Amino acid sequence: MNPKTNFDVRTIRKDFPNLNVHVHGKPLVYLDNAATTLKPRQVIDAISQHYREETSNVHRGVHFLSEQATKKYEKAREKIQHFLNAKESAEIIFTRGTTESINLVAQSYGRTFLKSGDEILISRMEHHSNIVPWQMLCEQVGCRLVVSPINEKGELIWDEFKKRLSAKTKLVSIVYVSNSLGTINPVGDIIDAGHHVGAKVLIDGAQAVSHTEIDVQGLNCDFFAFSGHKLFGPTGIGVLYGKRELLDKMPPYQGGGDMIATVTFEKTLYNVLPYKFEAGTPHVAGVIGLGAAVDYVQSLDRDKAEEHKEQLLAYGTQELLKIPGLRLIGTAKFKTAILAFVLPGIHPHDLGTLVDREGVAIRTGHHCTQPIMQFFNIPATSRASLSIYNTQKEIDTLVRAVKKAKTIFD
Amino acid sequence: MMTNDNQELYQQVILDHNKKPRNFAKLDPATHTAEGYNPLCGDHLNVYLRLSPQHTIDEITFSGDGCAISKASASMMTTNLKGKSIDETNKMFEQFRELINGKLNPQKDPNILGRLAIFSNIWHYPARVKCASLCWHTMKAALDKEPKAVSTE
Numbered sequence: 001m002n003p004k005t006n007f008d009v010r011t012i013r014k015d016f017p018n019l020n021v022h023v024h025g026k027p028l029v030y031l032d033n034a035a036t037t038l039k040p041r042q043v044i045d046a047i048s049q050h051y052r053e054e055t056s057n058v059h060r061g062v063h064f065l066s067e068q069a070t071k072k073y074e075k076a077r078e079k080i081q082h083f084l085n086a087k088e089s090a091e092i093i094f095t096r097g098t099t100e101s102i103n104l105v106a107q108s109y110g111r112t113f114l115k116s117g118d119e120i121l122i123s124r125m126e127h128h129s130n131i132v133p134w135q136m137l138c139e140q141v142g143c144r145l146v147v148s149p150i151n152e153k154g155e156l157i158w159d160e161f162k163k164r165l166s167a168k169t170k171l172v173s174i175v176y177v178s179n180s181l182g183t184i185n186p187v188g189d190i191i192d193a194g195h196h197v198g199a200k201v202l203i204d205g206a207q208a209v210s211h212t213e214i215d216v217q218g219l220n221c222d223f224f225a226f227s228g229h230k231l232f233g234p235t236g237i238g239v240l241y242g243k244r245e246l247l248d249k250m251p252p253y254q255g256g257g258d259m260i261a262t263v264t265f266e267k268t269l270y271n272v273l274p275y276k277f278e279a280g281t282p283h284v285a286g287v288i289g290l291g292a293a294v295d296y297v298q299s300l301d302r303d304k305a306e307e308h309k310e311q312l313l314a315y316g317t318q319e320l321l322k323i324p325g326l327r328l329i330g331t332a333k334f335k336t337a338i339l340a341f342v343l344p345g346i347h348p349h350d351l352g353t354l355v356d357r358e359g360v361a362i363r364t365g366h367h368c369t370q371p372i373m374q375f376f377n378i379p380a381t382s383r384a385s386l387s388i389y390n391t392q393k394e395i396d397t398l399v400r401a402v403k404k405a406k407t408i409f410d
Numbered sequence: 411m412m413t414n415d416n417q418e419l420y421q422q423v424i425l426d427h428n429k430k431p432r433n434f435a436k437l438d439p440a441t442h443t444a445e446g447y448n449p450l451c452g453d454h455l456n457v458y459l460r461l462s463p464q465h466t467i468d469e470i471t472f473s474g475d476g477c478a479i480s481k482a483s484a485s486m487m488t489t490n491l492k493g494k495s496i497d498e499t500n501k502m503f504e505q506f507r508e509l510i511n512g513k514l515n516p517q518k519d520p521n522i523l524g525r526l527a528i529f530s531n532i533w534h535y536p537a538r539v540k541c542a543s544l545c546w547h548t549m550k551a552a553l554d555k556e557p558k559a560v561s562t563e
Binding site: 346347348349350353354364365366370373379380408409 | 481
């Protein structure tokens with residue numbers, strides 16, 4: 001029990017069976033939550049129940065199981081609509097994850113509405129998934145990718161960002177929370193500034209959904225993308241939210257079953273939203289699992305959960321900085337519970353291997369954000385990313401493991 | 411105290427080559443060079459060779475940035491390959507690959523690996539095997555005069 005918040009981590013931890021695993025004979029200390037979160041039994045049970053009792057395809061059969069699965073599938077869409085506060089459930093499109101959501105916008109919206117001379121504005125701290133799809137689009141239609149710089153703390157430089165906005169800017173695509181720095185971007189201001197020059201704005205919410213409540217209508221973003229597996233849900237399922245007025249104008253991303261109204265060899269009529277964008281048999285169990293994950297998150301006191309993570313961040317920052325020579329990468333004023341660091345003389349991969357032998361799972365590498373590594377002039381970082389089930393004791397274990405690794409290399 | 415596992419991987423010889431890499435410089439002039447890159451972790455190195463007219467390795471050096479395993483492996487590769495013929499080099503590369511994939515036991519199987527046998531435990535760390543092999547693939551690419559940067563992927 002955390003005395004300050006009454007947020008009962010022990011109860012939360014009981015929901016996550018994966019926490020009981022031992023690694024190299026040591027209790028698992030899972031600090032790789034920005035890569036993927038562990039799954040609560042509620043999600044595991046929902047997926048298992050689907051495969052045990054209601055396996056079937058959706059939107060097709062008239063038989064009982066198919067009706068059951070379809071009902072749950074569409075119910076999950078409504079849950080996500082409310083979770084994001086979207087106006088209607090038809091604005092919720094299921095994808096494989098954030099990456100596919102961004103690619104969908106690039107290929108469907110981008111190829112239709114952007115042309116030579118237009119600009120797409122992103123930032124230096126984007127994940128590769130919010131860089132490469134736009135580079136591909138630029139090659140296809142001749143538009144230009146503009147990158148807004150960051151400062152030494154890993155924050156967007158607001159004046160520089162605004163300078164790069166103009167009538168040429170047709171799309172702004174910005175990460176809400178940086179996966180390698182933890183920086184929380186002022187997305188409200190970004191969206192307003194983008195709209196001011198007539199651009200559409202996409203928010204990469206992959207790291208944000210587990211951190212803060214999302215209100216797409218309040219934010220007034222045009223597109224919002226996230227992945228289920230970073231929100232205690234299964235891998236392979238994600239969401240693209242888009243405003244109906246835009247989605248209606250956009251051509252399908254992929255062709256196939258379920259996305260059509262009628263097919264003849266002369267002409268095919270496309271289905272209505274959201275099915276126009278969901279070709280083929282979808283990840284039914286994934287959608288049902290994601291629905292359960294949303295239920296789980298909403299059953300938590302999110303303010304208290306966030307307060308708990310903030311305390312862990314403060315504690316982890318303080319303890320890690322006691323290690324001589326350790327440098328934190330990402331020290332934004334507003335940041336989530338991500339602790340990325342470098343240590344002189346120890347490459348992050350060696351550190352990752354050594355702390356793993358102590359049961360501690362951290363991510364080491366460039367975190368799919370090579371331009372950030374280039375900015376800080378480092379090859380890689382070690383990253384501990386915290387979630388609701390982590391404890392101060394686990395941070396102590398990390399710090400001990402790092403110190404031990406250091407003795408080998410000193 | 412370290413665990414035995416880690417003692418097996420991070421042995422003193424490897425730590426020493428990491429701290430004081432041998433032949434760690436650009437070679438100019440070189441007869442063969444190549445650039446190696448592991449896109450998964452960002453390890454990046456160049457291998458430079460100068461071959462004699464008799465096709466033996468007169469000089470071999472490397473430069474770049476990587477973890478202790480990749481640096482030590484490159485350093486030890488250069489010390490082991492100096493003076494070797496192309497045939498011996500190819501044979502050593504083949505045996506080293508078998509070693510790091512757990513297919514060659516240096517205690518039992520005949521080999522010419524010498525001190526490189528120290529990497530025999532790395533197959534217990536599958537994520538790190540490529541760290542040890544990057545320099546060898548790069549060296550091979552240089553000898554084969556493959557014009558582009560090689561990749562572990």
